Amino acid sequence: MTKHSSAPTPPLPASQWQSLDTRSREIFRRIVDSYLRDGEPVGSRSLSRILPSTLSPATIRNVMSDLEHLGLIYAPHVSAGRLPTQAGLRFFVDAFMEIGDLGDEERRSIEAQIKASGNETSLEHMLTEASQLLSGMSRGAGLVLATKSEASLKHIEFIQLEPTKALTVLVSQNGDVENRIIDLPAGVTVSQLHEASNFLNAHIRGRTLAEARTEISRIKEETRAALDSLSQALVEKGLAVWAGTESDLPARLIVRGRANLLENITAQADMELLKNLFDDLETQDGLLQLLDLAEEGPGVRIFIGSENKLFSLSGSSLVVAPYRDAEARVVGALGVIGPTRLNYARIVPMVDYTAQLVSRMLR
Missing domain, CATH: 1.10.10.10 (Winged helix-like DNA-binding domain superfamily/Winged helix DNA-binding domain)
Structure with missing residues (x-):
């Protein structure tokens, strides 16, 4: 059970x-x-x-x-x-509710989909598939919250798009790829972009972003001696663009199956309440609160209607569980949002097993 x-x-x-x-x-x-x-x-x-x-x-x-x-x-x-x-x-x-276990066929289906998506190059793909899976099996909205990754870095590259713009590509050891566009200092050449990429790759591989910034700061004088001023500016800009700002969200939210929640809604007011719910979820405070909900207790947690202020207006229920990395740290949460008449007895073991599989894939 x-x-x-x-x-x-x-x-x-x-x-x-x-x-x-x-x-x-x-x-x-x-x-x-x-x-x-x-x-x-x-x-x-x-x-x-x-x-x-x-x-x-x-x-x-x-x-x-x-x-x-x-x-x-x-x-x-x-x-x-x-x-x-x-x-x-x-x-x-x-x-009263007796929460049983998933059947063998359901377990095999969930495991096959999570493992297949986990073989892809992107963690984002696996989490998106997990959200889609939960939505399809529950007929609610599948939700996955992923905190910002502290994965070790593998490679960084600058690709010039125009004289004053470049695409910065950052690849993590776990296969995640992120792209951002940066403004280039005036006069930067393609060779200087390569030089800055090579310098960073020599010092960031195997380090987290925070560790890489500390390392580059530690060898600042060496950096100045090894690179000209424009390349030095690129090195600093290349790391700074990933550091984020205070306005950056601490996590990303993946939701699939929102349409499931609208199937039985006819009143415009109820539609507006659901829209407001997802708007609230996607704010910084909403994301932090959602992660806190999953971290507060072991296993799967059930929140019904107004028991949580995020859902008090929409009257929705949330079944949520944390997933963990190789060090057993909570790095995200996944679950199902739906009406208060969710089939809790079936959804709880579904969410629990999916969270366990995602945790296993992250080890």
Whole structure:
């Protein structure tokens, strides 16, 4: 059975929850099961037909009234049946839901896709595939958060595009390739671009960006003696362009399957809430908060609706797990965003297993 770590339980007295008798628990469980399956309210007459024991609609209505008083269910309309509240869903997830394991076929499918994408040259490709995979299997939006890489560097090259512009190509030992355009000092020649590339490659290979900057700074006098002033300026610019600024985001967000979240939305207001959710996620604060959510507890974490301020307006739920590098450091997070009626029991082991595979591929 897959373990998961829950967000804080709503402020309802635990003694009241624990006082629920077997009948009340069974009725509550059936209401939640119906909601997760169909998304529709369920009434006392419907429950009386599906409950294993013989209970009259009147008796069921009395139990439902008690559950409503506890804040576990509510009536969306006066004459409607009942739906679970967010507190009720949290109670269900923590107290009732049995999270099993993935079937062998699902495991093989996930493993084949992650391993195939991991054989590509780019880490970004593997993470994008992981996001697409989670989206397809969950019918929600698959999400992967990747922190800025501290991988060791392999190669840097300057390619002149025009007299005042050059493309800087940085290749990491793990196969990641990043390109950026820089402004060239006036008068730089192609030979000076090669000279600066060769000098940097002699000193950065096997070092992280921070280590490379420290090394170049340490041998600054040697650098001045070995290179003319224009080449020296290129060396400094070539490293500085990767250092980033305070405005740079600390991570990148890969989301696939956003359209899945729109399938059952008809109100323009709800569409706007979802748009705002993704806008918030992609800000620096949103990215940091998302990573914090994954780091705070071991295993998979479940956040339902307003339990997290990122999702309080859209009413979405998040199932998220961290993935780790060879030193067991959390370097990112992956998960599924969807409506509160996500199939949590199925998605939790799916997210957990995918995070384990990505971690394994990074070792």
